Amino acid sequence: MNQSRPVAVAVLGGGISGLAAAIAAAGAGLSCTLFEKEPKVGGLWGSAEKDGFIFDHGVHGLYPAGPKTEGTVKLLREIVGDAFVETNKNTKILFKDKLVTYPLQPGEFFTAYGPQGFWWAANLLGARLLTSIRGEARMRSFRDYVEGNFGDLLYRIYFEPYVKKVWGVDPAYLDLESVARRVKRIRLRSFLKQLAARGLGIPAAEHSYDGLQPMKIIYPKHGAQTVVDALQRKASAAGAVIATGTVVTGLSYRDGGYDIVVRGADEKEQRVRAETVISTLPLPDLLAMLFPDPSREVAEVIYSLKYRALRICNILLNCEHIFDAQWTYFQDDNFSFSRVNEYKNLSPFFCPPNTTSLSVEFNCDVGDHIWNLPEEELFSRVATELDQPIGQFREVGAKVRRHCIGSFSVRLSHGYPLMEIGTAKHLSRALTYVGQFPRIRTIGRQGRFGYVNGDECVAMGFAAVEELRKESGAG
Numbered sequence: 001m002n003q004s005r006p007v008a009v010a011v012l013g014g015g016i017s018g019l020a021a022a023i024a025a026a027g028a029g030l031s032c033t034l035f036e037k038e039p040k041v042g043g044l045w046g047s048a049e050k051d052g053f054i055f056d057h058g059v060h061g062l063y064p065a066g067p068k069t070e071g072t073v074k075l076l077r078e079i080v081g082d083a084f085v086e087t088n089k090n091t092k093i094l095f096k097d098k099l100v101t102y103p104l105q106p107g108e109f110f111t112a113y114g115p116q117g118f119w120w121a122a123n124l125l126g127a128r129l130l131t132s133i134r135g136e137a138r139m140r141s142f143r144d145y146v147e148g149n150f151g152d153l154l155y156r157i158y159f160e161p162y163v164k165k166v167w168g169v170d171p172a173y174l175d176l177e178s179v180a181r182r183v184k185r186i187r188l189r190s191f192l193k194q195l196a197a198r199g200l201g202i203p204a205a206e207h208s209y210d211g212l213q214p215m216k217i218i219y220p221k222h223g224a225q226t227v228v229d230a231l232q233r234k235a236s237a238a239g240a241v242i243a244t245g246t247v248v249t250g251l252s253y254r255d256g257g258y259d260i261v262v263r264g265a266d267e268k269e270q271r272v273r274a275e276t277v278i279s280t281l282p283l284p285d286l287l288a289m290l291f292p293d294p295s296r297e298v299a300e301v302i303y304s305l306k307y308r309a310l311r312i313c314n315i316l317l318n319c320e321h322i323f324d325a326q327w328t329y330f331q332d333d334n335f336s337f338s339r340v341n342e343y344k345n346l347s348p349f350f351c352p353p354n355t356t357s358l359s360v361e362f363n364c365d366v367g368d369h370i371w372n373l374p375e376e377e378l379f380s381r382v383a384t385e386l387d388q389p390i391g392q393f394r395e396v397g398a399k400v401r402r403h404c405i406g407s408f409s410v411r412l413s414h415g416y417p418l419m420e421i422g423t424a425k426h427l428s429r430a431l432t433y434v435g436q437f438p439r440i441r442t443i444g445r446q447g448r449f450g451y452v453n454g455d456e457c458v459a460m461g462f463a464a465v466e467e468l469r470k471e472s473g474a475g
């Protein structure tokens with residue numbers, strides 16, 4: 001096995017986290033090599049292209065959500081340049097037979113369903129009042145949280161089927177802190193004001209939620225890939241080596257440094273010596289390759305950290321529009337997909353003139369029925385399900401079939417870390433185990449096994465280099 005020259009920093013994985021770390025390391029004058037198994041960088045923050053159409057791996061925009069991430073968003077905009085469009089979010093849910101705004105606007109939502117909607121609103125109010133008396137201390141799961149804040153009726157009709165579809169598990173087993181608290185609570189005062197205004201037929205101010213992401217979205221004009229490509233150029237210009245098509249297969253700590261085994265496109269293995277390591281690999285994969293061998297306890301942890309996968313059916317269409325929303329959620333069991341994105345509604349540069357496209361997201365597990373479904377059957381399933389005579393969706397499937405000029409799918413094995421009750425304990429053990437090794441950091445969505453957004457990943461990449469430099473006495 002060849003042994004290459006030692007580097008100061010080895011970055012494992014070339015998603016947005018790894019690229020940020022490479023920019024920071026090379027920018028600080030450290031020798032740095034980044035290893036990415038795929039032929040191009042980007043990971044989840046990537047795009048696929050076909051016949052002049054661009055498809056991101058799910059909607060990937062920036063949300064300047066306060067002082068914590070504003071700086072990172074600004075930095076990204078500086079690096080990437082004039083490559084973004086700014087737009088207001090326009091998101092819908094197909095709820096029963098109607099398309100309603102998401103996040104739910106009580107004035108629109110509850111009144112759209114007549115007396116039934118007022119009954120749901122009363123149920124929500126009752127649940128919120130009870131929770132304000134009892135407190136949330138005894139809540140354990142997603143189900144507890146949602147029933148306590150939205151009422152059991154909305155839980156059963158909306159949250160339960162949607163969450164089962166996305167996560168593949170009963171919401172009663174999903175962790176409260178990491179999943180449920182991402183569902184923001186409706187502010188009661190504006191909820192009541194909106195309902196009253198609607199009842200009286202007068203205009204009402206927009207409804208607000210606690211801690212909701214901003215409604216403005218900064219979107220990469222020509223797709224998410226342009227962002228990571230710009231980061232790659234910046235890292236290379238600073239002197240980092242970006243080794244794509246290179247799989248990391250082993251990592252061992254020896255004599256104050258790391259031996260990393262990598263396999264190139266020619267299938268040959270090479271050993272690389274590094275003083276420090278920044279890993280953005282899925283945490284269980286890192287644990288499994290980190291030597292000396294983990295204890296039995298850690299081996300158990302590896303099997304407890306699971307990811308939910310995503311298969312995205314991308315459809316090219318020779319018509320102007322299908323939906324008016326940027327993304328539409330399908331909570332109903334009649335649809336096996338959970339979300340449909342129409343990128344043209346975010347940026348007009350995603351498809352040629354007089355055309356549009358849809359990205360249909362199926363949440364699944366690696367190797368299951370959806371993951372393995374042949375391409376034509378996946379497309380056919382989308383068209384058939386959109387053809388169901390549900391409300392205004394009567395014609396959509398037929399339109400999609402009539403105007404389809406091509407389709408293909410993308411598989412993402414590590415879409416979402418699965419946070420069941422008990423996972424947090426395993427995660428903490430895993431991070432403690434890695435923390436015992438000197439001069440290694442595990443960062444990013446896969447590395448921290450958390451719902452981390454792209455801007456937070458970039459911030460982590462820079463912070464990791466800073467910390468490692470301090471640890472080596474260079475900061």
Ligand SMILES: Cc1cc2nc3c(=O)[nH]c(=O)nc-3n(C[C@H](O)[C@H](O)[C@H](O)COP(=O)(O)OP(=O)(O)OC[C@H]3O[C@@H](n4cnc5c(N)ncnc54)[C@H](O)[C@@H]3O)c2cc1C
Binds near residue numbers: 012045
């Ligand atoms: C559907 C969806 C929508 C999203 N929308 C948004 C959004 O709107 N805004 C936002 O900010 N965030 C969004 N996110 C989150 C965002 O995608 C992630 O936070 C971010 O892309 C994670 O980057 P990462 O570098 O940490 O991980 P990844 O992108 O997963 O990068 C890890 C890299 O490691 C590589 N790798 C794995 N194993 C090996 C190996 N053995 N050897 C070498 N390389 C390896 C992988 O190929 C990959 O490139 C979304 C996520 C999903 C799934």
